[in-house]
Amino acid sequence: MPIEKSEMAELQTPSADGQSRRPRAVRKKKAAEPGGHLERNCSVARTMNIFCDSWAFLIMREAFFGVRNFDGFRSALEIPRQTLTSRLRLLVQEGVLKKVLMEGSSKRYEYRLTKKGYDIYPSCMALKRYGDTWLNDDEAKVPLELRHTTCGCVCEPVVACSSCLEPISAATVTYRDGPGAGHEAGRPGRNARRAYSNSRFLVGRPSSVSKTLEIIGDKWSFMVVREAFFGARRYEQMQSRLTIAPNILTDRLAHFVRHDVFVRRQYSSSPPRYEYVLTSKGRDLYAPFIAMFAWGDRWLSQGKPPLILTHKTCGNDFNPVVICPECKQEIDAGSMRYRLNYDPERYHAPTNDHLDDG
Template sequence: MPETARRAFANCSVFGAIETVGDAWSWLLLSEAIIDGITRFASFQSRLGIARSTLSARLSSLCVNGLMDHDERGYRPTEMGADFFGCIMAAMAWADRWNTADRHISRRVAHIGCAQSIHAELRCAACGELVRARDVSFDRRPDPAVALSGVVTRRRAPGLDLLQRVRPNPTAATLQVIGDRWSALLIRECFYGSHRFDEFQQRLGIAPNILSHRLRRFDELGILTRTAYQHRPLRHQYRLTEKGLALYPVPLAMLAWGDRWVADGRPPVRLTHENCGRRLAPVLSCSACAAPIARSDTAFEDN
């Protein structure tokens, strides 16, 4: 990895995770491999309805970045790729709660340990309490992304409306909201306390037309609410709604994954769980019994 990219990734583990894993299609490929055991190119294509060229490019990128291995048996997650399970589960949990228009997309997840139907939660390793966005503080904000010129890999934004073309999928439902780079980074900025258009633009280095589109879309989806703070000229600020705040486990899981695999275990941003005053280490947990869970502790079944 070039030194400029290494420094940029070390500045923010969420950014590092976004750039290392890729877009919504890469998430879905990892989900198919980790949860359903899919290994073959043709199977990925038929299950996702993804174009061959897009599939080839995403699989190649996942292999180059260390999340998958490829041999005569097909494509298989590495330890690094398999550990992305927590991010996928966080995305599924949000869709199960908030995608009220398409309840039929849910997958039943059972915790083998307690034999209950569950969704995943993130709990504080120190005190065991459920982690909520308003209960977490941070020691620094990542440096503005405008300093990352030449680091960000150019890639075409995925067609988010195509993610569930073949069959409904709760992970895809969440990715239809935050499954492109700018949407994910914009949500990250909201949780770091950014509220205004010029602040988003300065911190992300995003083109005004792209930013306007993402903010308008989040407003329409009920993720952000827009209110005027100045009238001449008219200026708005944007704040997370309850639905938007509920997305917090997704970037938090990405941050934790990025801390482990991109930042080499040296978190660039240290979080504190204010409820117990301890450094926050989020643990993927069962919603029924609160025990830590991994892929081997869960069973999946389509509704």
């Protein structure tokens, strides 16, 4: 991964040399500067620029359940209006939803999935599967059961190699630069904040997608996990590869340790140093991660993927696909039926009902 001269100059921090002359971005003072630093081209990062926080994904999930209008989203998710407004606008702008006038009305709109949006379904299922596997309290029952109409099985979709159709994991995949490799300016503006309280979006329907997003609901979390999948273990490695603020990195690592995604292990004692190693629970995040990677390749790379994947097991280059383990067919939203393993009524209590007690 060679870095060109011009990029080097950008990457250099002002504090690197003693004298504090700014390289040249002197005209800041406005929001003009952000996006100044470069980040590696990455389909996951691009995907996360669209689904920049958990809400965006949950809105998509509801869309797959058939929700179409503003108030439908609002009541299903108990999302603040303003937040919903801005998320819908973003999703429309990015072309995963489209806003259409409802027939017979001059002012009611509905939000429909575009092809691009419809295609995020497999990623959604990968998130769901992860939550079912690792975050479900009730061992016996997952909140939502999928039935694959193509083959009739009760389906637990897996992420697999498009060449041999065997499930993939971080350990069985290698990488090399693709035609779209390189660096690009980061998205202007700051990254989205995490949602206020984690429990906030668990109040809607019980959902394994929500639970998964509680762990990796923001872009930085995904980026930290990405670096871990690419072999980074130490604080400093991640820090330098991501140009992430140190306290944010600290925060995310601690968050991940709390959630059993990383273990913190001392590798040196004279100066105490620690490294962060993925647990099996952490390694399993590879499935949703790579599913979103594939989506970014399909829709945001203009046919020039930044990275090419090779499946060690079969030896071929491949694209990640989400398939039904029974019939090996790729899944899509149209071929799935659902069964709820919970009482829907119970989970649609009026707002704030859960707050008032002594």
